[in-house]
Amino acid sequence: MYKANPDRYKKMKYNKVGDSGVLLPQISLGFWINFGDEKPFEHVKEIVLAAFDNGITHFDLANNYGVPSGSAEKNLGKILAEELKPYRDELFISTKAGYQMWDGPYGDNGSRKYLMASLDQSLERLGLDYVDLFYHHRPDYETPLEETMKALADIVYQGKALYVGISNYPTERAIEAAEILKSYGVKLLIHQPSFSLLNRWIQKDGLDEGMSSRGIGLIPFSVLSQGLLTNKYINDIPKDSRAANEKIPFLNKDNITPELLKKLKRLNKVANKRGQTIAEMAMAWATTQKGITTVLTGVSKLSQLESNLKAMENTEFTQEELDEIEMICNEELLRKEPKRS
Ligand SMILES: NC(=O)c1ccc[n+]([C@@H]2O[C@H](COP(=O)([O-])OP(=O)(O)OC[C@H]3O[C@@H](n4cnc5c(N)ncnc54)[C@H](OP(=O)(O)O)[C@@H]3O)[C@@H](O)[C@H]2O)c1
Numbered sequence: 001m002y003k004a005n006p007d008r009y010k011k012m013k014y015n016k017v018g019d020s021g022v023l024l025p026q027i028s029l030g031f032w033i034n035f036g037d038e039k040p041f042e043h044v045k046e047i048v049l050a051a052f053d054n055g056i057t058h059f060d061l062a063n064n065y066g067v068p069s070g071s072a073e074k075n076l077g078k079i080l081a082e083e084l085k086p087y088r089d090e091l092f093i094s095t096k097a098g099y100q101m102w103d104g105p106y107g108d109n110g111s112r113k114y115l116m117a118s119l120d121q122s123l124e125r126l127g128l129d130y131v132d133l134f135y136h137h138r139p140d141y142e143t144p145l146e147e148t149m150k151a152l153a154d155i156v157y158q159g160k161a162l163y164v165g166i167s168n169y170p171t172e173r174a175i176e177a178a179e180i181l182k183s184y185g186v187k188l189l190i191h192q193p194s195f196s197l198l199n200r201w202i203q204k205d206g207l208d209e210g211m212s213s214r215g216i217g218l219i220p221f222s223v224l225s226q227g228l229l230t231n232k233y234i235n236d237i238p239k240d241s242r243a244a245n246e247k248i249p250f251l252n253k254d255n256i257t258p259e260l261l262k263k264l265k266r267l268n269k270v271a272n273k274r275g276q277t278i279a280e281m282a283m284a285w286a287t288t289q290k291g292i293t294t295v296l297t298g299v300s301k302l303s304q305l306e307s308n309l310k311a312m313e314n315t316e317f318t319q320e321e322l323d324e325i326e327m328i329c330n331e332e333l334l335r336k337e338p339k340r341s
Pocket of ligand 1: 029030031032033034060061137167168192220221222223224225226227228230231232240241242243279280296297298299300301303304305307308
């Protein structure tokens with residue numbers, strides 16, 4: 001039987017989520033890719049338990065995570081039942097709904113009908129009575145925002161989620177969502193946007209200021225731009241990398257452009273001078289940005305998790321380093337700002 005590392009809380013730093021009473025670890029573990037049936041269960045379990053043993057108390061899921069969709073929640077459910085049950089109150093587990101999950105008109109987007117049914121399905125896969133955090137996964141301009149937010153508020157009142165969040169909402173829509181939720185007596189806890197050294201839309205769009213000034217946390221995803229912000233692609237495309245895996249359509253060889261490689265080579269030099277890899281520097285940098293509560297990490301190997309945890313030991317940047325990083329990354333965005341209505 002698994003026994004958690006007694007020193008698990010010694011090294012990890014915990015940050016308050018906005019002006020709420022909740023603390024989240026500086027790094028949180030994301031289950032999008034690498035935690036479903038696309039990987040052997042024992043491999044998934046090893047990484048999940050190693051994360052917990054290192055003080056990572058927040059696991060981020062969604063209804064559609066893993067291949068097939070739902071398998072990441074199922075795997076975590078199994079790990080919870082078999083190993084982590086005694087530690088449930090030490091864990092902060094989130095899930096989401098908003099992308100296509102089942103056939104027909106009620107398995108997608110932001111209707112009350114979809115969100116309520118999807119959360120029930122997620123709870124069943126996870127084997128839980130409640131999640132700590134439930135998100136609307138992406139903005140849906142076809143459904144009145146009031147309907148989506150009322151569903152989130154009711155989910156809190158039903159006790160199926162303790163807190164609610166939104167993801168991928170542009171700033172204006174996010175502020176509106178927070179205000180509507182507030183009118184139903186529920187606080188928007190956190191926003192989950194994409195963000196990395198190469199993807200600054202939250203800073204350009206003012207989401208960082210818009211959320212932090214309202215006491216709402218930010219938990220960025222794809223902080224390594226799905227693995228592009230590492231040194232793995234500098235010389236080649238490794239066979240076991242996300243870009244080489246044709247079953248994962250979100251990153252492919254075309255993303256590795258000559259311009260990107262030029263930036264990576266220069267970033268590599270800055271990182272090495274700091275005694276870090278590009279990935280470690282990119283993780284460390286993200287934690288220091290305005291409004292950021294915790295950064296999500298997605299890993300395919302235990303060694304990557306260890307390296308990303310190590311990154312948190314050096315999150316100080318000199319002005320010279322910051323200037324150099326800005327010059328290299330410039331303004332180029334890999335991922336565009338979310339679409340407005
Ligand atoms: N709300 C949303 O819409 C949304 C969207 C996407 C993600 N997310 C959340 O954010 C989490 C993270 O997303 P992501 O997987 O795109 O994050 P990411 O951290 O940008 O990319 C993860 C990939 O980076 C590589 N990697 C990680 N650490 C590394 C290291 N130390 N050295 C070398 N390579 C390293 C691995 O690539 P290889 O596989 O090539 O080894 C890994 O699969 C997800 O699991 C999910 O929870 C949310």
